[in-house]
Amino acid sequence: MNKLIILFAFTVLILSACNQAAKTRQVPANISEAFVKLHPNATILKWNDEPPIWEAKYKDGEEKGAVSFNDKAEVTETELVIAESQLPNASAIPDYIKAHYPNEKIQGCEKITKQDGSNTYEIQITGKEIVFDGEGKYLSEEKD
Template sequence: MKKLLVLISSIVALSACTPDTQSQKVPKQIVAAFQKIHPEANITQWNDESPIWEAKYKNSQEIGAVSFNPKGEVVETELEIDDSQLTNQTAILEYIHSKYPKEEMQSIEKITKQDGNITYEIQITGKELVFDSQGNFLEEELD
């Protein structure tokens, strides 16, 4: 049993020292662009959605994601918010309660595109409901 514990501890220690191969592939200009706008954030995951790179992050104040084009320019940001931060909160909540009376909101993201266009994605069971910045329903996306 003692040998097994030593073996498991060794494996865990070695895996902690192994560099994240995904982050090694991220172009330096993309990493630098992220660090410039979120110097205190911890990147939780990089996603290669060629040609776009997405950095999911956390810091002491927020959880979100930033997507960059190959030039290191921000093309989209996603920020987790609570329902009190929704534009036209009343209309959005009324829509959800009338169309999905048994559902509860699981998460809310404020999406800002490069052109400044803002939408809100609200996660319910198996779906994301998308609203514009005035609180108008746009579409339902399967999760």
């Protein structure tokens, strides 16, 4: 009886793994080519497949970020890791973090540029991302 249970569990595990593999898609050529045109010297760290969006996380020299593409290989969003000193409105964002999250320190900053050219800034603190607009005004809090 124990052998039958083990065999059944093993079969379920194998079928589950095969099902996951079937869900993995290849990065379309037009999207790979669009990325290479933007960042010809970059190293792709990871592709995220979030249909209908493909996101390439990359490193290009000292620059780290991500680029999201739609199925037409158009850039829908870029994320760029930036230094705290590159945040808009000088001290507005760090001051907001100190006032509203007094026990936290800024762990990272990203500049997000949408397809329409608008910018937001995501500030990472423990377990959260705090989002600000291009002027440095608070927009929202998201779980990380």
